[in-house]
Amino acid sequence: MGATADIGWLCRVAENLACEIMQQMSGIRLESCSPSEGGDVVMDAVCALVDGDYQMKLQFCAERRMFVRLARNMIGREPEDGLEVQEYAAEFFNVLCGRFISQIHQTIRTSAQFFQTQYVASPNVRCLADEGPVYTLYFVSEQQELAEFSWTKQSIESLLRRNEEK
Amino acid sequence: MKRKIMVVDDSRVVYAEMKKMLDGSEIEISGYCRSGEEALERYEEIRPELVTLDIVMPGMDGLDTCKKMLERWPDARILMVSSLAYDDTMDAAAEYGAKGFLYKPFKQDDLLEGIRKALPPAE
Numbered sequence: 393m394g395a396t397a398d399i400g401w402l403c404r405v406a407e408n409l410a411c412e413i414m415q416q417m418s419g420i421r422l423e424s425c426s427p428s429e430g431g432d433v434v435m436d437a438v439c440a441l442v443d444g445d446y447q448m449k450l451q452f453c454a455e456r457r458m459f460v461r462l463a464r465n466m467i468g469r470e471p472e473d474g475l476e477v478q479e480y481a482a483e484f485f486n487v488l489c490g491r492f493i494s495q496i497h498q499t500i501r502t503s504a505q506f507f508q509t510q511y512v513a514s515p516n517v518r519c520l521a522d523e524g525p526v527y528t529l530y531f532v533s534e535q536q537e538l539a540e541f542s543w544t545k546q547s548i549e550s551l552l553r554r555n556e557e558k
Numbered sequence: 559m560k561r562k563i564m565v566v567d568d569s570r571v572v573y574a575e576m577k578k579m580l581d582g583s584e585i586e587i588s589g590y591c592r593s594g595e596e597a598l599e600r601y602e603e604i605r606p607e608l609v610t611l612d613i614v615m616p617g618m619d620g621l622d623t624c625k626k627m628l629e630r631w632p633d634a635r636i637l638m639v640s641s642l643a644y645d646d647t648m649d650a651a652a653e654y655g656a657k658g659f660l661y662k663p664f665k666q667d668d669l670l671e672g673i674r675k676a677l678p679p680a681e
Contacts, residue, residue: 483571490614494644507616
């Protein structure tokens with residue numbers, strides 16, 4: 393089976409993937425930070441649904457200027473419009489989700505698909521607001537832009553607990 | 559003479575990134591399709607030397623598209639491209655006849671190497 397797969401492991405995987413993929417795709421360097429540095433910053437979000445052996449909703453929130461910079465760095469010019477920014481943000485998140493659930497699969501041999509990637513502009517970011525308890529990781533970039541990566545707890549927590557009991 | 563590939567991915571971002579990374583190389587994108595269904599409709603018209611195929615797409619997914627494409631055109635060459643790296647997905651793709659698997663996010667060198675390995679020998 394490999395590594396001990398508990399919630400701590402999952403959070404470390406999520407943190408490493410978010411930083412690595414953001415850096416590789418856009419050159420933006422993320423570092424973990426504490427939630428108190430976030431305050432009431434207005435953020436946009438990309439959200440996705442995972443379904444299969446477990447169900448999970450995921451969300452990556454960031455200040456819009458981070459998403460704009462992500463698109464600008466990837467395209468090599470100023471994005472033409474907000475739609476172009478959203479497309480690049482969605483692709484970043486698709487890659488992050490794919491790698492995240494692949495890592496879960498490789499370690500605890502369970503399968504799921506992700507779909508319905510959606511970009512939600514502030515101030516209406518409520519993708520996970522009514523989904524129960526969530527895990528959230530907090531990040532800050534080298535240009536002091538704030539970001540968060542969140543996922544719903546319940547289904548994946550049960551799966552990890554069952555896996556530990558084996 | 560340029561080597562011709564067809565890109566199949568629902569994300570225009572992937573097409574744009576690939577185009578940028580292949581600029582200046584011996585490889586050009588002769589067709590772009592946003593779904594498996596469109597790829598099967600246009601393959602005969604485009605007749606690429608290689609198809610890069612995303613796995614997670616709305617409608618027909620990449621694995622199904624790979625299987626159907628190789629059933630209709632057994633000499634087609636397919637490189638699967640995805641961030642979803644399940645062993646059984648990769649095994650299934652290889653069993654259908656895909657020539658390789660490229661993980662997202664990929665760098666320019668990875669893309670060039672993956673495509674060059676999957677292309678048929680130049681005539």
